[in-house]
Amino acid sequence: MFPVAHAVTTDLPPSVSQGGLVIGHAAPGTRVAVAGKPVRVGDDGTFVFGAGRDEQGPIVVTVGGTRHTLTVTPRDWPIERVNGVPPKTVNPPPEIAKRIQREQAEVVAARDRDDAREDFAKGFIWPVTGRISGRFGNQRIYNGDPKAPHSGMDIAVPEGTPVKAPADGVITFAKPDLYLTGGTVLLDHGFGLSSNFLHLSRIDVKVGEHVRQGQVIGAAGKTGRATGPHVHWGFNWFGTRLDPLLLPGIRQP
Numbered sequence: 001m002f003p004v005a006h007a008v009t010t011d012l013p014p015s016v017s018q019g020g021l022v023i024g025h026a027a028p029g030t031r032v033a034v035a036g037k038p039v040r041v042g043d044d045g046t047f048v049f050g051a052g053r054d055e056q057g058p059i060v061v062t063v064g065g066t067r068h069t070l071t072v073t074p075r076d077w078p079i080e081r082v083n084g085v086p087p088k089t090v091n092p093p094p095e096i097a098k099r100i101q102r103e104q105a106e107v108v109a110a111r112d113r114d115d116a117r118e119d120f121a122k123g124f125i126w127p128v129t130g131r132i133s134g135r136f137g138n139q140r141i142y143n144g145d146p147k148a149p150h151s152g153m154d155i156a157v158p159e160g161t162p163v164k165a166p167a168d169g170v171i172t173f174a175k176p177d178l179y180l181t182g183g184t185v186l187l188d189h190g191f192g193l194s195s196n197f198l199h200l201s202r203i204d205v206k207v208g209e210h211v212r213q214g215q216v217i218g219a220a221g222k223t224g225r226a227t228g229p230h231v232h233w234g235f236n237w238f239g240t241r242l243d244p245l246l247l248p249g250i251r252q253p
Helices: 094-110
Strands: 015-017 021-025 032-034 037-039 046-050 059-063 066-073 079-082 131-134 139-142 152-156 162-164 169-178 182-190 193-200 216-219 230-237 240-242
Touching (some): 037 046, 094 169, 131 230, 169 193, 182 216, 193 216
Parallel strands (some): 015 066, 079 139
Antiparallel strands (some): 059 066, 152 230, 169 182, 193 230, 230 240
């Protein structure tokens, strides 16, 4: 008699929004690839990936040899005009531009981690509560000069407001004085997912520290390129920037 073949059960949505995170499930031990690139599959069959701001789709996900095609839902991206920014931070001189490039390379390297931890599995909470003053993906114009789209979500709160970890994770980057982003912390949630918090006035954690959801990691500020006190919360799947407002557990304001 021949052995019975067991079908691979896959849990995937039919579509994903631009800037959205997908948490999929397959049979444990199944190989999964997204757009032809292998992704980590947990012992419980969990895998993740994201659709960037400009992703057009469709996204092809191969699970155990079976192809799944996800459509990508487009979004409208309004223009945000930010005035009153120090001119030297909008168009920095060459020596400062080199510093910015060096600092950003450090941040990019910290996002390359692919830990087996599933700290993202319990969902997310708001790091602070306040008015949303800047949204993910919107085209930014600083002092009339068009720049790259906004990479995260800005939450306006008083300086010194405690900033809490939105989910469990490990601190992979923590520096108080980056030129553009000021006090900067990266929190890795596993599987290539990470949060970043910018413009902090105080940092209460160190690289390598494991923090729990709700733990205070620093305080809101206006360091770096900022016109007022707020928390910038960015979210990534490796190098792909995602919208924190679309994370599981986060309710729209």
